[in-house]
Amino acid sequence: MKYEAVIGLETHVQVRTASKMFCGCANSFGEEPNTRCCPVCMGYPGVLPSPNKAAIRATVKAGLLTGCTIAKFSKFDRKSYFYPDMPKNYQISQYDLPFCEHGRIHLEGTGFSGSPLPVKEIGITRIHLEEDVAKLTHFGGVSGVDYNRAGVPLMEVVSEPDMRSADEAYAYLTSLKEIMRYGGIGDCDMEKGQMRCDVNISLRPEGQREFGTKIELKNLNSFRAVHRAIEYEIWRQADLLNQGVVLKQETRGWNDEQGETYLMRTKESAHDYRYFPDPDLMPVCFSDEEIEAIRRELPEMPEAMRERFIADYGLTAYDAEILTADRTVAAWFDKAAKLAKTPKLVANWIGSELLRLLGENKISIDECRITPESLAELTDLIDSGAISGKIGKEVFAEMFESGASPKKIVESKGLSQVSDSGAISQVVAQAIAANPKQLAEFKAGNAKLLQYFVGQVMKLSKGRANPQLVVAELQKQLNA
Ligand code: ADP
Ligand code: ZN
Ligand code: MG
Numbered sequence: 001m002k003y004e005a006v007i008g009l010e011t012h013v014q015v016r017t018a019s020k021m022f023c024g025c026a027n028s029f030g031e032e033p034n035t036r037c038c039p040v041c042m043g044y045p046g047v048l049p050s051p052n053k054a055a056i057r058a059t060v061k062a063g064l065l066t067g068c069t070i071a072k073f074s075k076f077d078r079k080s081y082f083y084p085d086m087p088k089n090y091q092i093s094q095y096d097l098p099f100c101e102h103g104r105i106h107l108e109g110t111g112f113s114g115s116p117l118p119v120k121e122i123g124i125t126r127i128h129l130e131e132d133v134a135k136l137t138h139f140g141g142v143s144g145v146d147y148n149r150a151g152v153p154l155m156e157v158v159s160e161p162d163m164r165s166a167d168e169a170y171a172y173l174t175s176l177k178e179i180m181r182y183g184g185i186g187d188c189d190m191e192k193g194q195m196r197c198d199v200n201i202s203l204r205p206e207g208q209r210e211f212g213t214k215i216e217l218k219n220l221n222s223f224r225a226v227h228r229a230i231e232y233e234i235w236r237q238a239d240l241l242n243q244g245v246v247l248k249q250e251t252r253g254w255n256d257e258q259g260e261t262y263l264m265r266t267k268e269s270a271h272d273y274r275y276f277p278d279p280d281l282m283p284v285c286f287s288d289e290e291i292e293a294i295r296r297e298l299p300e301m302p303e304a305m306r307e308r309f310i311a312d313y314g315l316t317a318y319d320a321e322i323l324t325a326d327r328t329v330a331a332w333f334d335k336a337a338k339l340a341k342t343p344k345l346v347a348n349w350i351g352s353e354l355l356r357l358l359g360e361n362k363i364s365i366d367e368c369r370i371t372p373e374s375l376a377e378l379t380d381l382i383d384s385g386a387i388s389g390k391i392g393k394e395v396f397a398e399m400f401e402s403g404a405s406p407k408k409i410v411e412s413k414g415l416s417q418v419s420d421s422g423a424i425s426q427v428v429a430q431a432i433a434a435n436p437k438q439l440a441e442f443k444a445g446n447a448k449l450l451q452y453f454v455g456q457v458m459k460l461s462k463g464r465a466n467p468q469l470v471v472a473e474l475q476k477q478l479n480a
Contacts, residue, residue: 001205001238001241001242002205002206003203003204003205003206003234003237003238003241004164004203004204004205004206004208005163005164005165005201005202005203005230005234006161006163006164006201006202006203006204006211006212006214007161007162007163007164007165007168007169007199007200007201007230008158008159008160008161008162008163008200009157009158009159009163009169009172009173009197009198009199009200010156010157010158010159010197010198010200011156011157011158011159011173011176011195011196011197011198012132012154012155012156012157012195012196012197013062013154013155013156013157013176013180013185013186013188013194013195014027014132014152014153014154014155014186014187014193014194014195015055015058015059015129015152015153015154015155015185015186016058016184016185016186016187017052017054017055017058017153018054019052020036020041020052020131020151020152020153021049021051021052021055021092021129021130021131021132021151021152021153021154022040022041022049022050022051022052022092022131022151023038023040023041023049023050023151024038025037025038025040025041025151027152027153028148029192029194030192031148033144033146033147033148034145034146034147034148035148036147036148037147037148037150037151040151041131041147041150041151042087042147042150043086043087043088043089048280049092049278049280049281051076051281051284052153055129055153056099056129056284057294058153058155058183058184058185058186059099059100059127059128059129059155059185060099060100060286060291060294061183061184061185061294061297061298062100062127062155062157062179062180062183062185063099063100063103063127064291064294064295064298065179065183065298065301066100066103066104066105066124066127066157066176066179067102067103067104067124068100068101068102068103068124068126068127069100069101069102069103070099070100070286070291071097071098071099071100071101071286072285072286072287072288072291073097073283073284073285074094074097074098074099074283074284075094075097075277075278075281075283075284076092076093076094076129076277076278076281076284077092077093077094077095077096077275077276077277077278078090078091078092078093078274078275078276078277078278079091079092079093079095079130079273079275080273080274080275081271081273083133084134084136084143084145085133085134085135085136085145085150086133086134086150087134087147087150091130091131091133092130092131092278092281093128093129093130093131093156093275094128094129094130095275096275098126098127098128098129099127099128099129099284100124100126100127100128101124101125101126101127102123102124102125103123103124103127104121104122104123104124105121105122105124105159105172105175105176105179106120106121106175106303107119107120107121107122107168107171107172107175109171109321111165111167111168111170111171112166112167112170112171112223112224112227113166113167113227115167117167117168117171118164118168120162120168121162122159122160122162122163122168122172123159123160123162124157124158124159124160125158125159125160126156126157126158127155127156127157127158128155128156129153129154129155129156130154130155130156131150131151131152131153131154132149132150132151132152132153132154133149133150134146134147134148134149134150135148135149135193149193155185155186157176159172161200161202161211165230166226166227166228166230166231166234167227169199169226169227169230170223170226170227173197173223173226174223176188177195178302179301179302180195181327182299182300182301182302182327183298183299183301184299190221190222190223191221196220197220197226198216198217198218198220199216199217199220199226199229199230199233200214200215200216200217201214201215201217201230201233201234201237202214202215202237202247203234203237203238203241212237212241212247213246213247213248213249214249215233215237215247215249215250215251215252216249216250216251216252217229217230217233217251217252217253217254217261218251218252218253218254218264219253219254219255220254221256225254225256228254228256228259229254229261232259232260232261233252233261236260236261248266248267249266249267250263250264250265250266250267251264251265251266251267252264302324302327302330305320305324305330305334306320306321306324307320309323309324309333309334309337309347312343313337313343313344313347314343314344315343315344315347319344319347319348319351322351322355323347323350323351326365328364328365328366329350329355329365332350332365332366332372333346333347333350333372335372336350336372336373336375336376337376339372339373339376340375340376340379340380340383341379341380341383341384342379342383345379345382345383346375346376346379349375349378349379349396350375353393353396354368354370354375354400357400368400369399369400369401369402369403370396370399370400370403374399374403374405374406375399377405377406377407378392378395378396378399378406381395381406381407381410385417385419385466386410386416386417387410387415387416387417388417388463388464388466388467390458390463391410391415391417391463391464394415394463395409395410395415398413415464416464417464417465417466418461418464418465418466419466419469421469421473423465424457424461424465424466424469424470424473425473425477427457427460427461427465427470428453428457428470428473428474428477429477430460431453431456431457431460431474432453432474432477432478434456435452435453435456438452438453439478442478443478450471450474450475450478453474453478454467454470454471454474457470457474458470
């Protein structure tokens with residue numbers, strides 16, 4: 001039997017704000033445990049929460065960037081449960097009136113496994129805002145609780161069950177992360193727990209409309225883990241279904257070392273969280289004008305940026321993809337491209353040399369000594385024929401080391417291209433005289449040796465001779 005996978009994701013994204021969701025404690029990562037908390041986020045009796053406006057605005061932004069409808073009236077609810085990660089015994093969340101609903105994320109391009117993705121939209125059911133819970137750490141039979149994370153603003157993005165493969169889930173997450181980062185909403189560093197994702201997956205016989213029994217997967221610590229866990233589950237569920245097993249709803253964990261999922265709990269009955277409106281918090285209202293004002297502040301998204309780079313700067317889709325993979329690189333390139341005569345050349349230098357050097361030196365583009373201005377100057381020098389591409393590489397390396405301007409480097413090292421016909425004719429004569437054997441072969445009809453002579457002349461001139469003039473002069477002297 002052939003089966004089709006049905007996948008929906010529930011993704012948590014920490015919102016990047018200065019302070020926590022309902023108190024003034026710092027929202028910062030990696031501090032000494034339990035040093036960023038107060039009576040409010042520690043859940044002391046009698047304290048009053050006060051909502052973080054910036055976190056609410058960021059959530060609205062996330063909604064606008066994913067085409068959601070923004071609620072003009074919403075509220076916070078208490079989700080009751082007992083667990084050491086939440087000292088109040090309830091989490092402030094949103095139940096029936098989330099800030100954002102009915103959005104979508106566009107999928108296109110090549111999937112993680114290398115095959116093309118179907119061009120489609122993945123529906124966003126809702127985006128709501130809640131508070132994060134404390135971090136539990138278990139070691140040597142002891143458990144530690146760090147409340148620094150308790151109360152950090154956390155968005156939950158729930159997708160429709162619209163994905164059909166591990167590749168689509170991977171692409172959805174990549175796109176979601178890109179939107180959050182470009183929008184300045186969250187950094188989404190999975191290693192820091194700033195983005196966490198649960199996968200819901202079921203199988204149905206191909207052609208069947210009804211969904212099968214859904215399994216929820218947890219403990220997924222990277223996009224790659226999400227991809228692997230989905231592929232594993234598709235295989236595991238198909239195998240059971242083929243044996244005639246009736247699947248039951250359950251929650252499974254992912255063991256990354258073993259590369260398999262394991263049973264965490266079966267879902268005998270639905271949780272009763274006893275949601276009710278938080279009596280300490282006022283409902284949140286937005287007017288059309290307020291929503292439009294936030295819409296006007298939205299930054300350009302990577303998809304729009306890629307289209308602009310292709311249309312305005314003559315980049316290939318591949319170049320545009322590479323340059324927009326990181327928001328700071330994209331902005332850096334945009335600046336250089338606006339200054340340079342040939343933006344495509346700027347893109348080539350970033351793609352082939354700069355990103356490699358940044359990786360090797362483990363620094364970001366903003367920390368590097370080459371500036372958008374200096375790279376534009378370099379490409380203009382090459383463009384105008386003042387230096388050759390080969391010399392350009394030498395200048396580029398020097399720029400990366402010292403931060404000097406390319407014009408200064410070319411001047412002080414005497415690297416400018418030689419286009420003086422007298423000088424060129426002299427080196428050409430020298431190269432021919434030094435290679436009598438090759439000259440004889442050339443005269444005997446081996447025309448390929450022209451390239452050999454070009455190489456010799458470039459060597460003698462230390463790469464500075466204008467290659468076009470060299471070829472013309474060689475043809476003249478060799479055929480004389
Ligand atoms: P629950 O009530 O268990 O939380 P929801 O209906 O709220 O379930 O859905 C949670 C997530 O599971 C959503 O992302 C949704 O798209 C996805 N989902 C729902 N039903 C299925 C299914 N049969 N197969 C796969 N994913 C599903
Ligand atoms: Zn606090
Ligand atoms: Mg649900």
